[in-house]
Amino acid sequence: MPTLTHFDAQSQAQMVDIAAKPHTHRVAVAGGYIAMQAATLALISTGQARKGDVLGVARIAGIQAAKKTSDLIPLCHPLPLTRIAIDFDEASVHHPGVCGIFCRATVETVGATGVEMEALVAVQVALLTIYDMCKAVDKSMGIHGVHVLQKQGGKSGGWQIANHEIQR
Template identity: 55%
Template sequence: MNSKKLTHLDDSGQARMVDVGNKPDTERMAVARGEVHLQASTLELIREGLLKKGDVLGVAQIAGILGAKKTAELIPLCHPIVMNHIAVKVELADDLPGVRITATARATGKTGVEMEALTAVSVAALTVYDMVKAVEKNARIENIHLVEKHGGLSGDVHNE
């Protein structure tokens, strides 16, 4: 069992926003990844640009960037942070088959950017799902996870 306390709970067990006021500003970076599993025929429609809603990969990329920027509005206890950079890569993956999404978030601040990277992947995946749902009723969003993070007092994390 993990002996560390959950930081978003106060001494009485109530949810709280963590006070980061005394933490130093440091360079922060996080990478997250996820997948949207599709039928091979749907993947081919995306590849050929034949879906009625348009450019699935391009729209999902922009949606992921917007999602990262809006993370503090979506996750109640996240701090609003100024992003230095957010990159979202949305690519066809024949091995799934489906779409693989990778987001990299960077900021200089008192708190990390893991949630921004994870939100970017989640919103991009939901956008792919929305854009293919007319032709694909069995699309599955899977394996959204933090790949790595750097910066801050808690140190680096590598999950792949």
């Protein structure tokens, strides 16, 4: 059975030693969605939200969050990120009667550890930014289904969730 790597032999929290790990190209993709009222989605889609370009601001927030992940997650290594892409899709929330926006974050580095945490933090903060910018008109919004969709690189190679459509 695998062991938790963030604990030493005395069960004390530790930052994992990655000094001996080879530097490889690593990619992680995470996703999640924010559910909202149809009228809120219409405000965002038509650019009529009072606070401005909601998705543009959320995209920048997600990028900033990925870069600051090690400041937020105590045992996360600071990484030199080579690419961060934040994409939004209004059409990908497939639940009957649910309106929303799906966010996908793709994060890349060349390093000794993966970027799953950076992708997850980017999605969460991008969706929280949408919530913050729209909460005056829709207090019922909710963030759902944030998870890693795929990763590439490192010792374990590539991994992809079998069918992430059902996770949305």
